[in-house]
Amino acid sequence: MMAERDEPTGALVRPYAVTRGRTRPKLEIALEALVETTVRGRSAGATKGGQGREHQYIAALCDGRLQSLAEIAARMQLPLGVARVLIADMAADGLLAVYEPTSLDDTNDAVGTELLERVLSGLRRL
Amino acid sequence: MSQRPPLTGRVTSAKIVIAGGFGVGKTTLVGSVSEITPLTTEAIMTSAGVGVDDTRQVPGKTTTTVAMDFGRISIDRDLILYLFGTPGQTRFWFMWDELVRGAIGAVVLVDTRRLADCFAAIDFFEHRRLPYLVAINCFDGMQYHDPQDVRDALAISSEIPVVSCDARNRESTKHVLISLVEYVLSMRRSRAVAPA
Numbered sequence: 001m002m003a004e005r006d007e008p009t010g011a012l013v014r015p016y017a018v019t020r021g022r023t024r025p026k027l028e029i030a031l032e033a034l035v036e037t038t039v040r041g042r043s044a045g046a047t048k049g050g051q052g053r054e055h056q057y058i059a060a061l062c063d064g065r066l067q068s069l070a071e072i073a074a075r076m077q078l079p080l081g082v083a084r085v086l087i088a089d090m091a092a093d094g095l096l097a098v099y100e101p102t103s104l105d106d107t108n109d110a111v112g113t114e115l116l117e118r119v120l121s122g123l124r125r126l
Numbered sequence: 127m128s129q130r131p132p133l134t135g136r137v138t139s140a141k142i143v144i145a146g147g148f149g150v151g152k153t154t155l156v157g158s159v160s161e162i163t164p165l166t167t168e169a170i171m172t173s174a175g176v177g178v179d180d181t182r183q184v185p186g187k188t189t190t191t192v193a194m195d196f197g198r199i200s201i202d203r204d205l206i207l208y209l210f211g212t213p214g215q216t217r218f219w220f221m222w223d224e225l226v227r228g229a230i231g232a233v234v235l236v237d238t239r240r241l242a243d244c245f246a247a248i249d250f251f252e253h254r255r256l257p258y259l260v261a262i263n264c265f266d267g268m269q270y271h272d273p274q275d276v277r278d279a280l281a282i283s284s285e286i287p288v289v290s291c292d293a294r295n296r297e298s299t300k301h302v303l304i305s306l307v308e309y310v311l312s313m314r315r316s317r318a319v320a321p322a
Contacts (some may be wrong), residue, residue: 030228031167032141032208068139068208070196074165079191081170099137101228107317115205116230116314119140120307122201126159126300 016082018054023081025088027098031070031080034099035087037063041095054078054086059095066099137204142303143225143256145212146235147243151263151293152211153195155235158299160197160209168193169221192218194225209303212247222250231257231310233302235293238262238271241279248280257310259287261302 016023041059057076061067067075073083090096104112144152157164171190195211210229213221226232232251236244244260251258262276271279273288282288287309292298 031210031224032139032206032228034137034139034206036137066137066206068198068206070167070194070208070210071162071165071198074167074196079168079170099139101140102136102138103228104230104314107314113311113314113318115138115140116307116311118205119201119207119230120304120311122199122205122207123300123304123307126199126296 016079018052018078019082019085019089022085025081025084026092027088029069029084029087029091029098030101032068032101034066034068035062035072035091036066036097036099038094038097041090044095055090055095058086058090062096139206139208140201141208141210141225141229142306143210143212143229143232144235145232145244145247145251145258146263147237147240148214150235150237150240150243151265152235155233155261155263155291155293155299155302156195156197156209156211158294158296159199159303161200162198164195164197164211166193166195169224171218171220190218192221194221219250226251226254226256229256231259231306233306234258234260235263235291236260236276236280237265238276241276244280248282257306257313259289259302259306259309261289261291261293263293264290 035058037059042063044059054076058072061072061075069080069083069087072087073080076083087096087098091098102112102115103109104115106112144155146152153164169192171192192213194213197209199207199209201207210225212225232247234244234247234251248258260276260280260282262271262273273290277284277288287305289302289305291302
């Protein structure tokens with residue numbers, strides 16, 4: 001599928017209703033940051049502790065399965081900004097764990113170098 | 127003794143950006159190695175973004191939707207690599223900023239019949255100092271130009287790898303990604319300050 005769209009669809013503006021109009025997330029989350037449902041998030045989902053439909057969907061989607069912000073947004077057909085607000089809210093409530101990507105900015109940083117080496121050997125194993 | 131946690135115990139992710147002109151095969155390349163069918167994610171540029179991408183010339187237009195295709199490769203249990211295709215229209219720079227932030231590097235996929243389509247991407251990555259390589263997509267197995275000719279035509283530094291590939295082929299795409307990460311690692315090692 002080619003993603004070449006020039007015109008606003010209108011349908012994508014309304015999803016901000018699920019965030020009650022908020023466009024600023026409680027924390028910045030990278031596109032590729034990984035999200036996983038916490039034990040608390042799982043039990044909250046089971047008891048439907050006052051959560052919205054979207055919260056329940058995200059908690060089920062990331063239960064025992066690492067999913068990135070981009071994947072969650074795509075699978076929910078929500079704009080990235082909306083998914084980011086929802087995930088940040090849930091993370092603030094301890095329902096989700098968010099794992100940020102490893103920074104590669106510092107060339108002297110052994111953690112970044114080791115990450116690149118792991119990616120390289122992983123690609124060679126594919 | 128420091129109790130440094132083992133690196134493999136930390137859940138984290140990484141991303142590689144796949145850029146190039148419209149129809150050059152970005153999504154095909156992503157799909158050839160992705161463990162999931164490429165997904166599409168959309169971002170909205172609201173009126174808050176005006177000034178980044180000038181919408182003032184279109185009266186009443188306050189939102190623009192930009193779509194990106196991406197795929198996923200599980201490197202191991204704790205490390206997932208994402209491949210993000212850039213939006214087709216290079217004027218959506220607000221999204222490119224987010225795409226390149228923290229990226230390992232970029233693959234600039236080129237069709238030698240429409241070489242100029244990749245100029246904007248190369249300029250952007252050079253400006254942001256994001257490491258990239260050029261991958262010539264050989265449609266139907268045809269290589270139209272020698273990599274050296276492409277390098278000359280793009281006027282890029284001699285250290286930047288230029289490789290040929292078939293974006294439909296998994297092994298070929300793997301080779302492109304491996305070449306990029308090897309290049310990034312070698313640059314990183316050459317730039318790292320030697321221990322005293």
